[in-house]
Structure formats: structure tokens, C-alpha cells
Amino acid sequence: MSSLVKNILIFTILAGVLYAGYYIFTLNSESNLEVDGGVSEGEFLATEFLLRLNEIQNISLSRDFFDNAKFRSLVSFETSPEAVSSGRPNPFSD
Numbered sequence: 001m002s003s004l005v006k007n008i009l010i011f012t013i014l015a016g017v018l019y020a021g022y023y024i025f026t027l028n029s030e031s032n033l034e035v036d037g038g039v040s041e042g043e044f045l046a047t048e049f050l051l052r053l054n055e056i057q058n059i060s061l062s063r064d065f066f067d068n069a070k071f072r073s074l075v076s077f078e079t080s081p082e083a084v085s086s087g088r089p090n091p092f093s094d
Helices: 003-030 041-057
Strands: none
Touching: none
16 A cells, blocks of 8 residues: 555544544434433433432431430540640741
């Protein structure tokens, strides 16, 4: 094969790949995703978010756990860190 034929063949294949990528990523993205019989994805997500928010707001917490004698008998083993100076003194402070 001559060099000219190889170049034309490579250019044609490259142009086809570029057109296919353009079609997949731009022309085909105009369609809107629909879920459950005509509801758009945004509406579906908003509804799902509101349902979860409502479930969270309806949670009631009991203080009985903190009033339990076993919980109050727990001992804290925390230690306070030593004060360590960080950096160098400010040369501009007078």
C-alpha cells in the first residue's frame, strides 16, 4: 500500500471514531431520563429526598439510655494534651 492510501485510510477511521464519540456524548444526551411512568429523574430524586427527610424528622430519641446506671458508671480515660508551642515567635509583633 502506498503512503497516500494509508494516510487516507487512517484519516477515514479517525474521522469515524470522532463522529461516533460526538454522537454518543452530545447528540444522544438530549434525551431526558424518565423513571416510573413519565416522572423525570429530578422529580424522582426530589420526592425521594423529601420522603427520607420526613422519616428522619419523625425519629424520636429516648433519654432512657443516658439515665441508665451502667451508662453513668462509665469512666472517661481521656488525657489532656500537653501544651506545645507551635512555630516561631512573630518577628513583627512589638
